Amino acid sequence: MMKKIIGQSALSAFQEVVPFLKMLYPQDAAVFACDRQKYLAFEEAESFKLGIKVGTSLKENSAEEQAMKKKEKVSSNVSRDKAEIPYHAMALPVWDDGNTVIGAVGVCLSLEHYDSYQEISGRFEKAFHEVGKGVKEISASAEHLAEIGEKLSWLSKNAAEAVQKTDEIMKIIGGISNKTKMLGMNASIEAARAGQEGKGFAVVAQEIQKLSNSTQQAASDVASIIKDMADTIESVSRETQETSAISEEQSAFAEEVSSTMDELKDQLESLGELFEILIEGTS
Incomplete structure (x- = not known):
């Protein structure tokens, strides 16, 4: 039960x-004493002016007026x-020797710093929301990019294997071309030995050599194209691996930023609770 100020x-x-x-208050304050009609004593605060002077009529619905009307301690924020x-x-009623x-x-007490804190806190909360939203988008994009990177890596691997198989086929074609060339040369030699009777065979030998030369040139061209493809696939594979690594770093960074923002938000909420406790403690 609250003790009464009597007399x-x-x-x-x-x-x-x-x-x-x-002088007893650590923060800037205005202190007063009043009767039921006017202020008997008033000490103005430094940082805010209430415009009250000794003899001024009581402010309507002020804490002091409500304290006398309700006959109890009253606290309110303006x-x-x-x-x-x-x-x-904050105001306390003063009683006479009876019940009047x-x-x-x-x-x-000034709430300027607390009011500023609430405004800043609101801005931070909005900023946290926007940053959190951005972090989630970055994280989602990084994960999606990582998935694409994995698919590209798989495709590059398959393409590289296909190029290797094609290279083996080209070696076989090259071998066939060499054998065809040897066959054409042998046919030409035999046609020369046969003389007049080997003219028809000589024409066949020439066509075999032409086929061998064409096959060899085509094999060389295809081999060059395959080499370019292999180099390109290797480059794509390397870039894909680097992209995947960057995506993983982005995802990890996004999680770290999100965690830090959560910690800052918790600290701001704790600071707000301390302000509330401070105000309640002075009430």
């Missing part, structure tokens, strides 16, 4: 010590739209 002498004593009470700087007001409230004493 006109107590109210008069508060009038005398109002300037000194202000927002920026009602005051130059937001502040927290004759006045009130109280203090007003």
Whole structure:
């Protein structure tokens, strides 16, 4: 149960010590004492001005007026739209020797830093949301890119194997070409030995040699193309591996950023709770 401040002498004593009470608060504060109609003593704050002077009528619906009306301690916050700087007001009723409230004493504490904190906190929360959204998109893109990289790597591997098989086929074709060439040369020799009777055979020998030369040239051209394809596939495979590595790094970085943002958000929430506790502690 709250102890009562009782007696006109107590109210008069508060009038005398109002300037000194202000010195007891670590933050900037306005301190006052009043009767039921007017302020008897008032010490203005440094950072915010309430425009109250000794003899000024009580502010309507103020904490001090409500404390006397409700006959209990009253705490309330005054927002920026009602005051130059937001502040927290607290007031205690003062009783006479009976059951009648004759006045009130109280203090007003600046909430400028807390108000600024809430504004900054709101901005941070919005920024956290946007960053978190961006991080998720980066992470999703990195994962998708990694999947594409894996598919490209698989295709490159299969293509490389196909090129190797084609290279083996070209070796076989080259061998056939060489044998055909040898066959053409032998046929030419035999046609020369046969003389006039071997003219028809000589024509066949020439065609065999032409076929051998054409086959050899075609095999050489195809081999060159296959080599270019192999070089290209190797380059694609190398780039794919690098892309996959970068994607993994991006994904890991995105997770790290997300974790850091969560920690910062938790710290801001904890800071907000400390502000609330501080305000409640002064109430």
